[in-house]
Amino acid sequence: MTLLEHAERRRVNALEVIGYDNLDVNEQFFTPLKVAQIMADILVADSSNLEEVRLLDPGAGTGILTVAVIDRLKQCSPNADIKVVVVEKDPLLLEALEETLSDTALAYEGVSYEIVNDNFLYWATESDTLFGDPGSVREFDLVIQNPPYSKLSAQGVENQHLKKCGITTPNIYAAFMALGNKLLAKGGVMVSITPRSWMNGTYFSKFRNDLFRESYLSAIHTFESRRDVFKDTGVLQESVVTALTKSGVVPSEVAISSSKSQAHDIATRRVPYSSVLVNGVVFVPATDDDVSAVEWISRASCQLEDLKIKVSTGRVVDFRTRKRLVDIEGQNTVPMVYPANFQPGKLTHPTPNPKKPQYYKSDDINLDKNLVPPGIYVLVKRFSAKEERRRITAAIWDSTSSAAFDNKTNFFHIGGEGIPPKIAEGLCKWLNSKRVDSFFRVFSGHTQVNATDLRMMPYPTLEQLEKIAETDADADDSVEMVMD
Template identity: 45%
Template sequence: MSVELLERAEARRRAALVGLDVKEQAQRGQYFTPHLAAQIIAGLPRVVELESIRVLDPGAGSGILSAALVDRLRVERPGLPAHIVAVENDAVLHAALVETLGDLETIEGVTTELVDADFLAWALTTDQRFDLVIQNPPYAKLRTGSEPQNLLRGAKIIVPNIYAAFLDLGLRLLVDGGQQVAITPRSWMNGPYYSAFRRGFVGTAGIDAIHTFESRSKVFGDTGVLQESIVVSATRGRTPDKVVVHTSHDHNSTPSSRTVAYGNIVTPDFIHVPATESDAQAVAWMSTFARHTLADLGLTVSTGRVVDFRSREMLHHERIDGAVPMVNATHIRGGVTQHPVDAKKPEWFHAEPADAAKLLVPGGDYVLIKRFSAKEERRRVVSAVWRSEDEVAFDNKVNYIHQNGHGLESQVADGLAVFLNSTQLDSYFRVFSGHTQVNATDLRQMRFPSLDQLRQLAAVTSHDQLEIDAAVEAVLAPTEVKA
């Protein structure tokens, strides 16, 4: 019976995908949950202690999350009274959803209710409360001045994407001790755009369990979404001592599981996701031995000022009189900056004094970090030092570390590049950030060695990875400190 239940729900999901208008689906941010992923999501919340359960499925789609949850309940808690409230305002999906809810009502103890309403407006006015919210919220940016954004701002929900609004409202609709489990992009876990939301989330609910997927593209493979997805289960008004972290390659593979101290996952600034023991070690190592922000060191990181498509008339393939180097990511190679390299992109910049003053950086020593790593590169963070006596132009796909708009002390610059190119840093960054790119904001939040330690690291002139890692270990975590 249960296999048939989920198979039918999955068939309806696939049929619904075919029947949807692609543009409207994109506008709504609809990415329907495959049934194997639905089983993972439905498997995270606790159900053993409940005597009855009221469940909310916001943006229910074809109802597959509710089906997966009921499928679990009928095995683990047969006969448990369960009332499912499915909220869905896409009329195209109602036929499939009604059929799925009808299937669920054939299970002993299960009753259902379909609410045909926009979830945002409904959630802000309903007096219903729930023991469990299970959801795959829509993923779409909230346009400035749009009706949904104005509605949310009126409720003091300030978020850049609608999925975060769904999470916030889901928590609000829980009873004390109620649980929410959701699959979302990982982007809310760090960075400035979600900082207020993140603080509110972890202040309201404690994270109990996380499921991560090593593959970015396979979880929603038939829907076209390439976001790094993560499943988070949280309990309103409760903070656990430990978090259970499950990791699988995708929704088809068998996960590994581990238990991590809550403080090693949730911090005031961001949420780490140490999926493996090596991830946890990377977080612990960095938290112990690197204690300074760039601001603590009197340094700043900025994004290059030149946007190529806005500055075409200023960019040149050949050097002309008065031109300065135009440095982009292709010039950062093997731990050093090489210019020129006969690249396809323009390598020289020339502008009238007024424009140049806004876009150029004074001569000096700067640490450059690629914002986007190339596919063939194994590292997420790729860095090198740029040195010049004259002014230079940095492309906006490059971040640069400076001191009050000017160059760095030479040894500090060299030491920073060594640290940024270490395996210790790269391993930590992968846990710290769910992004494929390296944002200036991420670098501002991260921790670095002291200035004296950076000067010591400047003695490393080799670009061999083993030598870099050994030097970082020796300077930051000498034997006497570890003992």
């Protein structure tokens, strides 16, 4: 067996020791061999004829990422001195990690390593690591990481510590990225595999701004299948590999690659940097069609706030309001609308053979904050996945009575009330068009259509929405005719 194959065996053994049902406790979803090699190839793409390399692997697990990088570095720069620091807080993994690094140091001349048994969030912010005197601060030429994915509690000890150190982010993986970026030497490169959710949305806006103040995106790799990347651990996050280079000089292009699962049928292309980072949001145009989708959507010149339209998440969480949900229409009841009520372009209520109660009973319909007043609203299903035929599914709700919208829907409104009929019809067609769906797939990596994402998307003017509504054609043709 090769070094990498031994490292892969230790990874699988560690998963079995921890127990597959316990992996989410510390978010220990170790990197599979093929994915580690993809990440190493991206990290070491421009590392030939090096004399010395300082490599950092935060949250190293059993060390497979470190081995993959060293193996790749020695192919490019066989005489390089490689000084490795790995940080791992789980004491149960230290023996396997030591075996992996010891074998690697024996196999390759010029490799030395240091294992740090500590929480990276604290180790990285120690005075002699990150915030010491300029001459004593550690810096690394290369950082490779598969960080834990769990959220940071707003009042938690880790989050409060990070804020004191100037790190603001809602998730541990983003904190690892922020700290790894700060530990890079000028010109250094960091490669991370993370959920794609940090690339857009307001929750990560400060994190993105801070990240791109010091570095630029140099490469992105995506996987067509969510299921296969970490298939032996059951992770369904849409994972993305990103490379950041610490430099104030932004390149003209970014390398974008993709594969069907782990390392099968990798396709690589270069796209303009301006098509990847747009107004502080990261797009991933992996194909020519993706680039076209981003370019085409620029024809829409408005944001929702320009149109005086808002989008909110449905107010009724069904499991919290079970006593108010009833099967039969009666006194003080209003329609209860779920994603199951969606039909192509419209909502059907009550739905045939319903699995959930179709009515909401209120003590005072006029004062109940869970309800919306009579009117026309455009609703969008919240939950979708990249494998589905459509990411965005919109439909119109038109009622002379108040209504209750399930929390698994988003609804467009004006000041909490309905939208004029033509505007609603045009907006529904716009959202249901292939053009917008294609754009959303490039724009969003979430497994749901968040109200925040819908707010950040571009929209036509009110006049264009009315023309789209007036066009006697389906959504795709109507949008094409008005926007071309």
